[in-house]
Amino acid sequence: MKLPYGICDFREIVLKNYFYCDRTDLISNIEKDKFQLFLRPRRFGKSLLLSMLENYYDIAKKDQFESMFGHLKIGKNPTPLRNSFFILKWDFSCIDASGSLDDIRQSLFNHINLCIRQFILHYKNYDIPEIRIDEADALSSIKSLSNAMQSVNLPVFLLIDEYDNFANEVMMSSSMKTEKYESLVQKEGILKAVFKNVKAAASNSVFDRIFITGVSPVVMSDITSGFNIAKNVYFKPKYNQLCGFTAKEVADAVNTIAQECDIEQHKAQEMIELIRIYYNGYCFSVDVTGNNITDDVIDSGNDYSNLVYNPTLALYFLDNLQDSCKPPKNMLDHNLSMDQAKLDYISKINGGRQLILDLMQDDHEVAIEEISQKFGIGVMLSDKSHDKAFLVSFLYYFGVLTIAGQTVNAELKMKVPNVIMKRLYVERINELFLPKPEDRDIGRDAAKLLYQKGDIKELCSFIEERYFKVLSNRDYRWANELTVKTAFLTLLYNDILFIMDSEKEIDRRFADLTMIIRPDMRKFQLFDILIEFKFVSLATAGVSGEEARSLSVEELQNLPKMREAMKDAVWQVKGYSEILKERYSGTDFRLKSFAVVSLGFDRLCWEEVI
Secondary structure, three states, X not given: OEOOOOOOOHHHHHHOOEOOOOOHHHHHHHOOOOEEEEEOOOOOOHHHHHHHHHHHHEHHHHHHHHHHHOOOHHHHOOOOOOOOEEEEEEEHHHOOOOOXXXXXXXXXXXXXXXXXXXXXXXXXXXXXXOOOOOOOOHHHHHHHHHHHHHHOOOOEEEEEEOOOHHHHHHHOOXXXXXXXHHHHHOOOOHHHHHHHHXXXXXXXXXXXXXXXXXXXXXXXXXHHHHHOOOEEOOOOHHHOOOOOEOHHHHHHHHHHHHHHOOOOHHHHHHHHHHHHHHHOOEOOOHHHOOOOEOOOOEOOOOOHHHOEEOHHHHHHHHHHHHHHXXXXXXXXXXXXXXXXXXXXXXXXXXXXXXXXXXXXXXXOEEEEOOXXXXXXXXXXXXXXXXXXXXXHHHHHHOOOOEEEEEOOOOOEEEEOOOHHHHHHHHHHHHHHHOOOHHHHHHHHHHHHHHHHHOOOHHHHHHHHHHHHHHHHOOOOOOOOHHHHHHHHHHHHOOOOOEEEEEEEEEOOEEEEEEEEEOHHHOOOOOOEEEEEEEEEOHHHHOOOHHHHHHOOHHHHHOOHHHHHHHHHHHHHHHHHHHHHHXXXXXXXXXXXXXXXXXXXXXXXXXXXXX
């Protein structure tokens, strides 16, 4: 099996027999709308999609149709518009956004002019009037191309990849250069001017079809009337799997590689489950989540056939598996690690910090009325607090939240999609609570003592001395065992060694925190971990914070409410432990179980449950 990691050239993939998940049957649906905007997170296969459309519609590749598409779904029933357009393609990720406004303008002009030159060269055998390239003004070049194609009545299909990329780079820069961004997209900004020219060419039927990809609607919102003809198609149910891999496609690929590696079937199944836990979970249309309304939510989480994998992450896993016949040690591909910047950004604007913490509290889920489809840079960089719908929408577009279904009240349920994305949240929270790297190092060392030696004492002491000081000095809207669980989770989180799960379902109940050793890591001397948390407020215990901090360990344990909470936690842990031991009886299961009770955000007591 040849894996196309990093390759987005459709022609190369299909002609050289690379692994390819056929989406050509959706071409007939794409043809229904002339001007479309399609949004997906970074590294989700948008460029390959455009390459597929380019090769399908290019009039100059008519004689290659059978070799490229004959064996695919569309080849059995092609549409009338196949190979009937001249293709002009722009890729705005090529534009340098690091310089001054004049530098960005020239970089944009250079790219557009280069693409028009390639257009002229590609179609040199066609009777097209002269197209003049204006080095100083690419808008003039666009008009010249439009005039030439209009004079001979030849339709052009314009493909624009990552339309918002360079504007996002300006927007997300550390210096937050709002004026630079606004100068690009608002009033008579150069990007707005480019899209005005594209709109004019579309109105003259020169650009007969336009398909635009990007990450968010922010730039299109700011362009406003400059380009108000594109139909937003990114929520269409039929487009949910247009980019990304399905569970079956990934499982088939894992099984193929497992056969190459002579891996036993039960081991191959472990790897399929591993890749699902780490990478699956994306949904881009609520209409594909089903109609099974429970008391709380229409849950798509158990119907994996409707969800899609990030293809870059899936190929990263498959490539490592094929190379070494085992999964990658670090499941986070460095090409996706920059998504952390989006959480950093959200955590710094009003309301964002609380949302990130809430997502760790509420089982990584949050409900909103609808995903915002229109918000500009002025809203994003406003000093005012942002409502939850805006913040959640931003995280959705950048791939760190996804659609989980609907509540019985018709609200959208949004969640952190998978374990890899949860890692980004955990890392950001850890930095918020422990801004000093040396503190985070001490915390990680304390965490290692738990899963390497089975000793929880140092971790509890660290949380009492460092974390609780932060928690007690902040006005959070929640104070319960989930808050304490978040503190432990951020320090213990290690998806290189463990499958991390908070609120793991065990016999229709939910354990607070489990760390199950990854199958490929059981050769190391580690412990599986189970922890149940309880929280007793200072008022419930009848003590002040100062009194709580002065108590000895024995006095703390003997407080009536603490004894009651500990008894309850121990009872739950014993029940969960038995179920887990039975579930993992066929493995070298090495479980260490603990009950932890917090007295406010001041003291902790713990007990190992045998």
